[in-house]
Amino acid sequence: MQERFTGSFTQQEPIPEAGIEAAVRVLRHGRLHRYNLAGEEIGETALLEQEFAAFTGARYCLAVASGGYAMATALRAVGVVPGDRVLTNAFTLAPVPGAIAAVGALPVFVGVTEALTIDLDDLARQAGDADVLLLSHMRGHICDMDRLMAICNAAGVRVIEDCAHTMGAHWGNVASGRHGVVGCYSCQTYKHVNSGEGGLLITDDAVVAARAVMLSGSYMLYERHIAAPEAEVFERVKYDTPNISGRMDNLRAAILRPQLAALPRQVERWNERYGALERGLRGTPGLSVIERPENEAFVGSSIQFLLLDWEAAAVGEVLRRCAARGVELKWFGGVEPVGFTSRYDSWRYADAPAMPQTDRILASIVDMRVPLTFSPRDCALIARIIRAEVGAVHQAV
Ligand SMILES: *Cc1c(COP(=O)(O)O)cnc(C)c1O
Numbered sequence: 001m002q003e004r005f006t007g008s009f010t011q012q013e014p015i016p017e018a019g020i021e022a023a024v025r026v027l028r029h030g031r032l033h034r035y036n037l038a039g040e041e042i043g044e045t046a047l048l049e050q051e052f053a054a055f056t057g058a059r060y061c062l063a064v065a066s067g068g069y070a071m072a073t074a075l076r077a078v079g080v081v082p083g084d085r086v087l088t089n090a091f092t093l094a095p096v097p098g099a100i101a102a103v104g105a106l107p108v109f110v111g112v113t114e115a116l117t118i119d120l121d122d123l124a125r126q127a128g129d130a131d132v133l134l135l136s137h138m139r140g141h142i143c144d145m146d147r148l149m150a151i152c153n154a155a156g157v158r159v160i161e162d163c164a165h166t167m168g169a170h171w172g173n174v175a176s177g178r179h180g181v182v183g184c185y186s187c188q189t190y191k192h193v194n195s196g197e198g199g200l201l202i203t204d205d206a207v208v209a210a211r212a213v214m215l216s217g218s219y220m221l222y223e224r225h226i227a228a229p230e231a232e233v234f235e236r237v238k239y240d241t242p243n244i245s246g247r248m249d250n251l252r253a254a255i256l257r258p259q260l261a262a263l264p265r266q267v268e269r270w271n272e273r274y275g276a277l278e279r280g281l282r283g284t285p286g287l288s289v290i291e292r293p294e295n296e297a298f299v300g301s302s303i304q305f306l307l308l309d310w311e312a313a314a315v316g317e318v319l320r321r322c323a324a325r326g327v328e329l330k331w332f333g334g335v336e337p338v339g340f341t342s343r344y345d346s347w348r349y350a351d352a353p354a355m356p357q358t359d360r361i362l363a364s365i366v367d368m369r370v371p372l373t374f375s376p377r378d379c380a381l382i383a384r385i386i387r388a389e390v391g392a393v394h395q396a397v
Contacts, residue, residue, distance in 0.1 A: 005326035005382055011373045012194055015255055016262060022254035032249045034063075035221045042226060044253035049200075049227035051260055056175045056183065058202035060209035061227040063248035064216050067164050067186025070199035071099035071134060073246065074160045074182040077203075077211040078132060080105050085130040087157070089118050090344040090358045091332070091365075092136035096162055097347045100134060107350040111358040116290055116304060116365070117143035119358075120151060127155035136162040137169070137176055139304055139367065142296045145171040145179045160184065167192040168267045170297040181205055182212075187252070190340075190369070192266065192301060193259040195252035206233045214238060217245035267299050269372055274300020276376045277368075280383020281305055286394035287387075306364040307390070314397050315366070321389040327382050333363035341367070 015023075026032060026044060034045035045063050053061035064070050080086060082104025088096055091112035100107045108130055111119035116139060123133070133152055135143075152159050159180030163169075166176035167185045177183020182205075185191075187198030203209050206229040213222050214237060222234050259266075277300075282289050288306040292298060307315050312333060319329050330341045337346040343362055344352050370379070 002325065003381060003385060005378065005385060007326070007374055007378055009328040009369050009371065010190075011371055012189060013372050015194065016258045018258035019255040022257065023251055026250050026254045032251050034247055034250055034253070035219070035224055036250075037224065043224070044250040044257065045248050046224060046226045048248075048253040048257050048260070049225065051257060052185075052200050053202060053227040055260060055263075056177055056202050058178065058183070059204045060202065060206070060229060062201045062209065062212050062216055062225075063253060064199045064201060065246040065248060066095075066197050067162075067184060067188060067191070067199040068095035068099050068102075069216075069246040070184035070186070070201040071096065071160065071162055072102040073212050073215050073244070074184055074201055074203075074208075075099060075103045075105065075132065075134065076215055076244070077208045078158055078160065078181055080132055084132070087123070087126060087130045087133040089136040089138055090352075090355055091116065091362060092138045092162070093164075093340060094337075094342050094347065096134060096136045097344075097350055101349055107347070107352075109344045109350070109352050109355065109358075111355050112361050114288070114290075114306065114308075114361060115143075115293075116141040116361075118148070120144065120147055123148065124151050127151055127157050130157060132158050132160065133180075134160050134162060135180065136164075137166040138162075139302050140165040140169060140298045140300070141290065141304075142166060142169060142171050142176060142293075142298065144293070144295075145174070149179055164188075164191055165301065166299065168263050169299045172295050177202055181208060187256055192263060192299060193256050195255045198248055198252045198256065206230075207237060210234045210237045211241050214241035215244050215246075217243045217247050219243065266372065270300045270370060271298075272376050273370050273372070273374055273379045274303055276379035277303050277370065277383050280380050281386060284387045284390050286310070287390050300370060302367060302369050304365055304367045305386075306361070307366060308364045309360070310364065311397065312363065314393050315363075317393045318366070318386075318390055321393065322386055325385045325389070327385050328368070329386070330367040332365040332367065
C-alpha cells in the first residue's frame with residue numbers, strides 16, 4: 001500500500017501556557033497600549049524589547065506591528081528617501097521589495113546562487129549603484145557574511161538584514177541580524193515566534209534606534225522604553241522624524257516573551273525535523289539538497305531542494321503527485337504568483353531587467369514548510385513520499 005501523509009502544513013503549535021496566562025493578565029488589567037502603564041510599571045512590550053536585545057546581543061531593540069513594518073522603518077531610519085535605489089535579493093518574498101516600495105524607493109534585484117543565497121559576484125558588480133542593501137536571509141539560508149560585509153563596506157553600502165527566517169540563527173558566533181546596521185524580524189504566525197502579527201528591529205546605532213522609535217509612533221513617550229537610547233539622542237531627531245504609527249501592543253508582547261525564552265529549544269526541534277527530511281532526500285536522482293555551510297547555524301523551519309533543469313511540466317507533475325499523497329510543496333518557478341510564493345518578475349512596480357541565471361535557479365526551487373506539529377517520523381515519511389514521486393517522474397522523462 002502507498003504511504004500517505006495526513007498532517008497539516010499550516011498548523012502551528014499552541015501558544016505556550018505561560019504566554020496564555022500572561023495574555024490573560026494583560027486582558028484583565030486592560031492596559032494593552034504599550035505606553036498605557038500604571039505607576040512605575042514596565043510594560044510587556046518594553047520587556048520584550050529588553051529581552052530580544054539581550055537574546056541577539058544588540059544595544060537597542062524596538063517591537064513593531066509587523067516584519068514588513070520593521071524593514072520599512074529601518075530603511076527610513078538609515079535615511080532612504082523616495083527615488084533611492086535599494087539593492088535586495090531576487091529570491092525573497094513580496095514584503096521585502098514591498099518595504100522598499102513603501103518608502104518610495106526602487107528595488108534593484110541581486111541574483112541567487114544554487115546555495116539559495118545572494119549572488120555575491122552580482123552584488124559586487126551592482127554595489128556601486130546604491131547606498132543600501134536590504135539583505136533577505138530567505139528561507140533561512142545565510143550567505144558568506146564575511147565576504148558580503150567586505151563587499152558592502154568597500155562600496156559604502158549600508159546593510160539592513162531581513163531575518164524573518166533566521167531568528168535564532170547564527171553566522172559563525174554572530175547572531176543573524178547583527179552584521180548589518182539593522183536587523184529586522186517577523187513574529188507573524190508562520191515565523192519562529194507567533195503573535196499573529198508583529199515585528200522586531202535591532203541596532204547598535206543610537207541615532208537609527210531613536211529615529212525608529214519616533215517613526216513607530218512613540219509620540220514623546222520614548223522614555224518609557226528600556227532598550228532605546230538616552231533621551232539626549234531623541235533631542236537630536238524628535239523634531240524632524242515623522243510618526244508613522246506601527247507599534248506593538250502589550251498583548252502580543254505578552255504572548256511572545258515565553259516563546260522567546262523557549263526559542264533555543266524550538267530551534268533544536270526544527271533542526272531534528274530538518275535533519276530527518278534532508279537524510280531522506282539526499283541521493284535522490286535528479287534532486288539536489290542544499291548543502292549548508294559549516295559557518296551557518298540555521299533554523300530548519302522550512303526545507304528546499306532543487307530540480308535543476310527539469311521541464312516545468314515535470315516539476316508540476318512531482319508537485320501534483322506529492323499533493324495527492326498529502327505532501328504540500330511550493331514551487332518558485334511558476335510564472336504567476338501563487339499564495340505566498342511570488343518572484344521578482346511578479347513585482348512589476350520594480351521594473352527589473354531579466355535575470356536568466358536567477359530564473360534557472362528559481363525554476364528549480366521546491367519549498368516546504370516544516371511546522372513543529374510534525375514529528376521527526378512524519379518528516380521521514382514525507383521524505384520517502386517525495387523521494388518516490390521525484391524518482392517516478394525522473395525515470396519517466
Ligand atoms: C514574513 C516575511 C517578512 C515580513 O514579515 P511580516 O511580519 O509578514 O510583515 C519579510 N521577509 C520574509 C522573507 C518573510 O518571509
